[in-house]
Amino acid sequence: MTAASIPVLTYHSISDEPGPTSIPLSVFSEQMKAITDCGVTVLDLDQFLAWRKGEFEVSQPSIAITFDDAFQDYADAAYPVMARLGFPSCVFAPSAALGASENWYGANERRRRLMDWSTIKELSDGFASFGSHTRTHADLTKISGETLIAEIADSKHELEDRLGKPVRHFAPPYGHSNKAARDEIARHYAASFGVRLGKAGRNAPIFDFPRIEMHYYRDLPRWRDFLTGRGGAYFQIRRAARGVREAAEKILRPQPR
Template identity: 45%
Template sequence: MPAAPRIDILMYHSISDAGGPTSIAPETFAAQMQALAASGLPVVSLDALADPGGLAARSVVITFDDGFTDFDQVAWPILRDYDFRPIVYLPSGCIGGAENWVGCNTPARPLMGWNRVETLAAEGVEFGAHSITHPDLAALDHDSLEHEVARSGHDISARLGQPIRHFAPPYGSSSDAVRQCTARHYATSVGTRLGVANPSSDIHDLPRLEMFYYTEITRWQAHLAGRGAAYLTTRQTLRSIRQAARFIRP
């Protein structure tokens, strides 16, 4: 019996020389995409998860959170050259401004304006919703949660003239209420849980690969070649330990 398809959902934020784990240097990103192209693995849309029977044994989805201007200026030209079609999750109320949420960089990184979003959509970039104001959705009351989740997609759809089918909660913060809310409005939702997706994954809490962990290109090449399981398990274990430590009180 053949193994279930595996889907690597890559998570990016900023492609720049800014500090912090949500920024990846342009030359590193270019090398990651070159390695992906050389691997021959198909790059697909999240819509492919709706028909897992049509998936290859392994495939890749490329995602970006927040919609920084460097996606347009740096990432997209590289992706376009390889004919890779990514999805970018937008905080709809922040378009054209700069990151201003908890945990953002200093200095703040600028976000794309609507004109560029519309142009990129026409060129083949897919867009998803990422709330309106980038809050911790799990901390919101019912009405605020519904507003942030539903209105974000409505606003983007109105500007682009196409349905918005996919969502990413800011910070990957989720709960039963958040998952139920996103399920009412979107076909899929991706989080920040580290892992590889498959057809049995919760389609409203899909794991992703944080690409900051794969800035060493030989490690990324090993993962693409199917030799990265031990490293991924180690990263998952270390992350679990860090998360558990947050709940320990001295």
């Protein structure tokens, strides 16, 4: 891993819940410790974007850390670990769902609770920043017109009004977007982060940055190999398999009429 690319990590829930979107706290803690042990710097998303634009240079291996969905266990489990290490992270929050439980397609059978406004306000004064994940965790490829605009623009305004801070970054739920969605995102945000598996280089699309799903790196020796520039064969295999799955999902996904 060199300054030619910077991985952006993706987490959802730090808990013992089943499924690929949950990672146990014990594993997460070791993943974070490995970052420090391997001499890797953690950038915030504004630094990462400045690097992508050639406005900021990094002199050692670097990563950025993101969380989708704003689950309560971010505050209870993940944030304390990262705060002790001085790691910044960005949480993509569905603004209309804060303080409630997940109720969208693909949610856990046992619905996970999202942070409330007072919690994210408190964390935003520390090492956490917040981006938009739409208002209602909407699939942007299934909506259009005023509904699309509201999901993208209104979520930004709600977060900014409640937090008193600019909201510059966006992540579409499920990683689903199309040209209409990306054009609207670009009107309101500085960057958007998808779910394509990959490291972000300086030619990466600013409104569809790839990320690294961290459930692929629950095995800690494999994670340390990744951080130190080894383990390339495993990464390429995972990337190829993910690409096939995403292509199939795109073909099968219903399109809005």
